[in-house]
Amino acid sequence: MAYVAILALLMLASVLALAVSYRVGTQISLLDQRTSSLQADYLAESAANHAVWEFTAVGSVDRRVSTSTDDSREKLSDQTNWHLAPDPWMGQNICGTRFQNVQIPQGATILDAYVEFTSAEDDSSSTTVAIKGEDSDNPSAFASNVNDMYSRTRTTANVSWSNIPTWSKNGVYQTPQLRTIVQELVDRSGWSSGNSMVLLFEGSVSNGKRQAYHYDGDSVVAPRLRISYQRISATLDPNTYFMHSLAGGRYGYKVLEPTSTTLGTVATVGAHGSAVVKQGHVMRLAPEESTPLPCLRGWWTMDETSGLTAGDSSLSLGDGVLTNLAGNEWTSGTISGGIELSGSTDRIVVGNSANLQLDSNMSLSMWVKPNVVQNSLLIDKGFSDSYYMYLNSNGSFKLACASGGANWEVSSASSLITAGSWYHLAGTFDDTSNEAVLYLNGTEVARTTGISASISNNSSDLVIGASSPSGGLALNGYVDDVRVYGCALTPTEVSDISCPGLIPVADAGADQSVALGQSGVAMAGSGVASCPSGSVSLLWTQTSGPGTTTFVDATLGNTGVSFSSAGVYVLRLTVTEGTKTAYDEVSMTVTGSLYEEVFAEFVSPQKKAWRDIDLSGSPYNVPANAVVEVAIYNKSTGKEREGGVRRNGSSLNRRIDIHEAEGGGKDLVVMHVQTDDSSIIECYSEKTNKVKFYLLGYWTTGTYEELWSSFETDHDEGHGEWASESLSSHGVPSNKIAELVVFNTDSSKERETGMRESGSSLNRRVDIHESEGNGEEMVSMFVKTSSSASATIDVYNEDHNDLEFVVLGYWSTPPGTYTQAFATVSAPSGSNWANVDLSSTGAPAGAVAHLLLENYTHNNQLQVGARAVGSSIDRWFELHEAESGGGDFMPIHVELDGSSIFEGRKTSGSVRYRVIGWWTP
Numbered sequence: 001m002a003y004v005a006i007l008a009l010l011m012l013a014s015v016l017a018l019a020v021s022y023r024v025g026t027q028i029s030l031l032d033q034r035t036s037s038l039q040a041d042y043l044a045e046s047a048a049n050h051a052v053w054e055f056t057a058v059g060s061v062d063r064r065v066s067t068s069t070d071d072s073r074e075k076l077s078d079q080t081n082w083h084l085a086p087d088p089w090m091g092q093n094i095c096g097t098r099f100q101n102v103q104i105p106q107g108a109t110i111l112d113a114y115v116e117f118t119s120a121e122d123d124s125s126s127t128t129v130a131i132k133g134e135d136s137d138n139p140s141a142f143a144s145n146v147n148d149m150y151s152r153t154r155t156t157a158n159v160s161w162s163n164i165p166t167w168s169k170n171g172v173y174q175t176p177q178l179r180t181i182v183q184e185l186v187d188r189s190g191w192s193s194g195n196s197m198v199l200l201f202e203g204s205v206s207n208g209k210r211q212a213y214h215y216d217g218d219s220v221v222a223p224r225l226r227i228s229y230q231r232i233s234a235t236l237d238p239n240t241y242f243m244h245s246l247a248g249g250r251y252g253y254k255v256l257e258p259t260s261t262t263l264g265t266v267a268t269v270g271a272h273g274s275a276v277v278k279q280g281h282v283m284r285l286a287p288e289e290s291t292p293l294p295c296l297r298g299w300w301t302m303d304e305t306s307g308l309t310a311g312d313s314s315l316s317l318g319d320g321v322l323t324n325l326a327g328n329e330w331t332s333g334t335i336s337g338g339i340e341l342s343g344s345t346d347r348i349v350v351g352n353s354a355n356l357q358l359d360s361n362m363s364l365s366m367w368v369k370p371n372v373v374q375n376s377l378l379i380d381k382g383f384s385d386s387y388y389m390y391l392n393s394n395g396s397f398k399l400a401c402a403s404g405g406a407n408w409e410v411s412s413a414s415s416l417i418t419a420g421s422w423y424h425l426a427g428t429f430d431d432t433s434n435e436a437v438l439y440l441n442g443t444e445v446a447r448t449t450g451i452s453a454s455i456s457n458n459s460s461d462l463v464i465g466a467s468s469p470s471g472g473l474a475l476n477g478y479v480d481d482v483r484v485y486g487c488a489l490t491p492t493e494v495s496d497i498s499c500p501g502l503i504p505v506a507d508a509g510a511d512q513s514v515a516l517g518q519s520g521v522a523m524a525g526s527g528v529a530s531c532p533s534g535s536v537s538l539l540w541t542q543t544s545g546p547g548t549t550t551f552v553d554a555t556l557g558n559t560g561v562s563f564s565s566a567g568v569y570v571l572r573l574t575v576t577e578g579t580k581t582a583y584d585e586v587s588m589t590v591t592g593s594l595y596e597e598v599f600a601e602f603v604s605p606q607k608k609a610w611r612d613i614d615l616s617g618s619p620y621n622v623p624a625n626a627v628v629e630v631a632i633y634n635k636s637t638g639k640e641r642e643g644g645v646r647r648n649g650s651s652l653n654r655r656i657d658i659h660e661a662e663g664g665g666k667d668l669v670v671m672h673v674q675t676d677d678s679s680i681i682e683c684y685s686e687k688t689n690k691v692k693f694y695l696l697g698y699w700t701t702g703t704y705e706e707l708w709s710s711f712e713t714d715h716d717e718g719h720g721e722w723a724s725e726s727l728s729s730h731g732v733p734s735n736k737i738a739e740l741v742v743f744n745t746d747s748s749k750e751r752e753t754g755m756r757e758s759g760s761s762l763n764r765r766v767d768i769h770e771s772e773g774n775g776e777e778m779v780s781m782f783v784k785t786s787s788s789a790s791a792t793i794d795v796y797n798e799d800h801n802d803l804e805f806v807v808l809g810y811w812s813t814p815p816g817t818y819t820q821a822f823a824t825v826s827a828p829s830g831s832n833w834a835n836v837d838l839s840s841t842g843a844p845a846g847a848v849a850h851l852l853l854e855n856y857t858h859n860n861q862l863q864v865g866a867r868a869v870g871s872s873i874d875r876w877f878e879l880h881e882a883e884s885g886g887g888d889f890m891p892i893h894v895e896l897d898g899s900s901i902f903e904g905r906k907t908s909g910s911v912r913y914r915v916i917g918w919w920t921p
Contacts, residue, residue, distance in 0.1 A: 059108075059229055060582075062505040062528065063099040065222040070098040071214045072142035074149045093209075094202045096134075096142055096149045099225045102197045104186050108229040110179040111336060115199060117173050117212035118221035124166040125208025131159045133181040134198035137190035149200060157184045161201075167210055177332070182227055197225070295487035297355045300348070300464065302480050303337040305330045310339070310348050310464075318355065320348040320464060324471065333480030334367045334422050343372065343476025347466035356381060356484060357457045360431035363485035364389045364399060365497055366464075369422045370477035377473045378425065379482065382460040389427055391417065391475065399427025399436055401455050410436035410448035422478075424498040429455070430488035437491075442498030444491060492578035499530040506575040508586035515623065516592035516700045520552060520560030525586075527557060527575030536577045543585060545569030547921045563590045564701060564816065565921030594816055594921055595848040595893050597697045597868055598622075599875040604685035604693075612648060613693075616679035620695055624677045627699040627815070629893060631877070632683075633668035634658040636690040640776075643669075643691040644684045648676045652708045654808070655684045656741070656778070658691070659771050661861075661880045668877070670696070670780050670891040671808055672739055674704045696875070696892055702815035707731050710806045713797050724758060726790040730807040734791045737784050737818045738810040743776040744768040746802035750886025753779070753803050754796040757820055758786040764822040764916060765796045766852065769886030779889040780808065781916055782818060782850060816848070816919040827864070827911040828904050835869065839900040841915045848895050849902065850917040855879040856887040857909040864906045866894040866913070876905050887912070893919075 065071045073093040097115065104110075133155040142148055157180040167173060178199070185197060203209070215222040299313040300320050308327050310320035322329070324345045331340050341347070350356070364379050368391070376391040377383060387401045395417045400409035410427065417423055417440075426439040431454050438446040464482050466474040483497070509524030527536040538557050542549040546567035552560035563569060567590055574583040600619040605611050615622040622628055632643040637660055644655030654671070661667045673681050675698075685691040709730035713723065732738045744751045747770055754765025764781075771777045785791035797803040811818075823841040828834035843849050853864045858881060865876020879888045894902045896918075904913060 059104070060505070060530070061102055061104055061225065061227040061229075062507075063102060064219075064224045065097055065215045066100055066219075067141065068216050069141040069143075070100065071223060072096050072149065074147070094149050094200060096152075096198055096200050097223045097225070098139060098141060098196055098198045100196045101194050102225070102227075103193050104182075104227065104229055105193050106186060106188075106191045108186055110183040110186065110227060110229050112226075112228040113178040113182040114226060115175045115178065116224040116226060117175075117210075118218075119167040119169055119171045119173060119211065120213045120217060121211040122167065122169050123208070123210055127164045127203065127208040127210055129161040129164065129207075129210075130202045131161055131175060131178060131181065132200050132202070133157070133185050134200060135184070135188075136198070137188055137192070138195040139198040140196075152198070152200065154200065155181050155184045157181045164210055173210075173212075179227075186229075199225070295361075295485050296483065297358070297486050298350065298462070298482075298484040300350070300482045301335070301337070302330075302333055302339050302482070303335075305337055312350070314355075318350050318353050318462075320350045323347050323349045331478065333478065334424075335481050338367070338369075338478050338480035340478050341465045341475050343374070343376075343474045345466060345471030345474055347471050347474060348464040348479075349468075350462040350464065352459055352461050355486075356462050358387060358455050358484075358486055359457065360454050361429060361486065361488045362387060362455060363426065363428040363483075363487065363489040363494075365424070365426040365481075365483040365485070365489070365494070367422055367424050367480040367482075368417075368475070368477060370417065370419050370475065372476040373417060373419050374476065375473055376465075376475040376477075377463070377467045378465065378475060378479075379484070380460075380463045380466070380468045382458040383467050383473070386456055386458045386460065387429075389425065390473075397425055397438070397440075399429065399438060401429070401453070408436065408448065408451045408453055410438050410446050412438050412440065412446045416440055416445065419477075422480075426489070426494045426497070428488040428494070431455075437488075439491070439494045439498070442495035496578050496580060504528060504530050504536050504575045504577040504580055504582050506573050506582045506584035508571065508573040508584040511587040511589070513589040513591060514563075516563060516566045516590050516594065521562060521588075523557065523559055523561055523571075523573075523586075525557035525559075525573040525584075527573070527577075529577045530580065536575050539574045539576075541572050541574065543570040543572045545588075561588075562701065563588070565594055566590050566592055592700055593848075593895050594701065594919060595697055595699055595895055597871060597873060597875060597893075597895065598695045599867075599873045600695045602683070602693050602695065604683045604688050604691075607685055607688045610646070610682045610684050612680050613683050614678070614680050615675060615695065620679075622675055622679045622695070622698050623700065624679050625675060625703075626679070627672055627674045627702055627704040627811075628681065629670060629672055629696040629698065630681075630683075631668050631670050631694040631696055631890065631892075632656070632658065632691065633666040633694065633877075634661055634691055635666050636660050636687070637662055639690075641691045642684065642686040643693070645671050645673045645693070646682050646684075647674055647706055648680045648682055650682065650706065652706060654706060654708045656743075656806075657776050658778075659776055662772075662883075666861075666878055667777070667880055667888065668890060669741060669778050671741075672704055673706055673809075694877075699815045701813075702811055703813040704809055705731075705812045706809040707807045710804055712804055713795060722756070722794040722796050724792045725795045725805075726792050727785055727807060728789060728791040732785055732791050732807060732810045734785055734787050734789060736791070736810040736812070737782050737814050738793070739780060739782055739808040741778050741780040741806050741808055742768070742797075743778045743804045743806070744771055744802055744886075745776055745804060746770050746799070747772050749802075750882075751802050752796065752798040755781055755783045755805075756794045756796075756822075757784050758792045758794050760794060760820065762820060762822045764820065766854070766889065766914070767886040769882045769888060772883075776804075777886075777888070779852065780891050781852075783820065784818060785810075814919075816921045818850075818917055818919055820917045821850075821915050823915045825913050825915065827906045827913055831863075831905070831907050833865075833867070833903045833905045835901050836866075836904040836913060837899070837901050838896060838915060843896060843900050843915060843918045844920060845898045845900050846896060846920075847900070848893050848919040849915060850919070851892050851894060852912075852914040852916055853877070853879070853890040853892060854887040854912040854914060855909070856882045856912065858883050860909055862907050862909040862911055864890070864911050865904065866892055867903050868895045869897040869901055869903055871903065891916075 073095040135153040135155045213221045296314045300310045308322040312318045329340045374393045378389040380388040385402045391397050394414040396412045396414045398411035429436045434451045436448045460468045505528040507526045514521045529536050540554040547564035550562050569588040572585045634641040640659045642655050646654040742753045750769045752767050756764040783793045855862045861880045863878050867875040
């Protein structure tokens with residue numbers, strides 16, 4: 001498994017190549033393509049006037065501790081008390097977590113990293129833990145020896161987890177930001193994507209404790225590592241350009257389609273004349289930024305780390321100027337960098353431009369962490385006469401517009417915002433629907449409808465963190481990733497922005513090996529939203545495999561699944577959260593054959609009654625709900641006997657009067673029946689020492705609906721004619737593979753009969769010998785019904801007074817595709833098992849052949865059988881003689897090898913192998 005993909009990357013590549021505007025971090029436009037001569041004019045300047053745009057890919061990692069030896073502890077007091085089952089977890093110990101298969105490219109930039117624990121006990125003792133990583137390229141699992149953890153080399157980077165809050169049992173708690181530790185590890189020269197990573201948690205001897213579930217305690221909630229990262233994929237040289245005009249100058253954009261060595265499209269910017277307004281922009285691609293959105297008017301990421309300018313990453317190029325600040329206020333934010341404002345006229349002044357004059361629709365978005373919750377202007381374009389976002393001292397916030405006499409606002413409930421925590425705040429206004437909406441951390445918290453006024457504009461500067469222009473109502477706290485849009489964002493877009501750099505987590509579960517025919521195989525897939533407020537949808541699909549996969553419900557992670565044939569299948573679980581998509585794949589190895597050959601006798605425990613037979617144990621080993629093929633035989637030489645099989649709990653009197661075996665051999669009929677959840681069927685024997693049963697094999701896929709309905713044709717086709725017969729009145733639907741048996745009740749003459757698909761030209765008929773004194777001589781076949789509502793087949797009977805047809809059942813879900821045939825091949829010449837080649841009949845390699853084994857010797861019983869090549873099963877029967885005419889038959893299935901060969905056996909005499917069909921996956 002673990003093939004997580006950021007599908008938005010591929011979407012971007014195709015969209016950019018088609019010259020469509022796309023919102024990707026720094027907005028670019030690919031419209032208005034020019035001729036090559038005009039392009040040359042734009043590129044006539046020196047290389048110094050060309051700003052290079054880099055493509056940045058964003059990814060994420062979500063790994064849990066996955067084995068017993070991947071979490072452990074040592075007692076701090078002497079480092080001699082090691083435990084592979086850490087209890088308690090943190091505090092007066094050094095504890096370790098090892099996460100395998102951490103898929104981060106070497107040198108990637110870590111945006112976010114933390115470990116998530118699930119509490120195993122309530123605990124409120126004072127606890128502080130120092131967190132470091134093991135400074136190793138690919139650290140080993142924890143060993144059962146003293147000093148194993150204490151002796152491991154630590155990273156220089158470390159994080160103090162101080163004043164850990166009170167834990168409640170089964171609560172989920174996260175460490176502080178660990179990106180500096182993870183960054184040091186992935187920057188190692190020997191680091192490789194897919195290596196393991198160890199994080200160490202060290203308390204003190206006198207420290208309190210926190211007890212978390214470890215792998216052996218509950219693997220489902222074992223420690224979990226979550227990381228988001230970005231990496232620069234490529235930088236491209238100028239070649240083909242598009243032109244775009246802005247107030248500050250005109251620019252040429254280059255677009256390349258992705259290659260095998262790049263993840264997406266990269267652009268290079270050149271300037272016309274010397275009007276290069278800005279160089280060195282980074283075009284960032286995060287999955288949540290992968291939808292068309294040409295309305296971004298301003299985007300201040302606060303990632304500069306130094307200086308007095310907060311760069312605008314939108315096309316507006318409206319940089320913010322740090323005012324009343326010294327330039328040393330840059331700090332960590334939620335995404336990367338941020339700025340701390342003191343609350344004393346500290347502010348970021350963007351200025352006034354046409355791009356920030358919002359006439360109708362708009363959206364404001366920002367991250368804020370107040371040190372003090374007080375009345376503060378967060379974004380202000382004129383507190384008294386235009387739009388603004390405001391924080392109230394009661395912990396509420398609002399989006400408002402002062403429009404002369406038609407002011408409007410939307411305000412949240414109080415106490416939503418407290419000091420010391422990061423919040424994503426967003427507000428939208430839609431002039432068409434006359435609605436304004438507020439969102440907190442991606443979730444709607446307030447809505448105002450029926451707004452009659454639009455947005456009033458002014459000439460005031462846009463200011464972040466205080467009022468315009470005086471700096472009053474200043475924010476005391478941190479700001480990050482401030483955005484202004486000239487459109488009303490959708491709830492999905494707001495949710496995406498509130499979880500920057502992250503994608504949902506897809507987990508298809510562990511690879512499995514299952515038996516063919518095992519129905520409802522349990523999948524263990526799951527999807528986790530990247531946002532706490534987000535929700536995901538799941539979808540299973542088959543990526544590859546030799547057959548088809550059937551899901552009980554493809555939209556559930558823990559659905560059941562079954563497979564049509566043996567082999568290796570790759571199944572994909574796609575997880576979608578808004579516009580963000582990820583997937584994971586799992587390999588399913590399906591073992592076994594479409595049809596498993598068996599040859600094992602069983603006897604009814606009681607005569608003249610239906611009784612249970614358990615086929616689950618040796619020598620049968622039939623799985624639950626399999627369809628079994630059973631030969632019912634009468635070995636009595638002087639009297640007919642009744643026998644039958646049916647599903648456990650059935651009320652059908654599904655039994656046949658089998659005539660005597662006479663001088664030797666056995667007379668028999670073959671029937672199919674489906675086992676129940678415990679591999680049980682019912683059987684009937686008129687006399688237990690005379691009517692017995694042989695399990696010939698079982699089908700590991702498909703469902704079989706048993707029936708018992710007889711009919712006689714109302715025509716006498718003595719001249720070799722076929723006639724249509726409807727099976728719908730007997731309970732068989734259209735387009736189904738039905739099983740029928742036909743009896744010859746004439747005691748003195750053999751009779752020809754057969755069945756085939758409606759309209760077929762195959763002369764699919766056999767000559768059944770007479771039934772003599774009592775009982776019935778018979779043969780069974782499969783035949784496909786027509787697609788019409790009448791579900792017709794063609795039947796042939798030599799004499800309608802002597803031939804009777806019985807519908808035994810049909811495959812409601814067939815185990816494969818059934819192809820009818822009718823061909824005769826020669827039996828082996830000797831009395832030992834030998835190869836029989838069916839390639840001349842059209843039976844494909846690996847198919848399951850449907851045979852009629854026929855003894856047409858008139859005065860002697862003969863041994864005849866069929867089995868797969870290389871089998872050791874002595875799978876043969878002694879069929880009694882055909883007497884004065886016709887043949888005695890045994891239907892049976894056998895799996896062919898890669899050359900369409902099976903093994904056959906007969907004793908001397910007249911024996912035929914008739915191929916009447918085959919199954920393919």
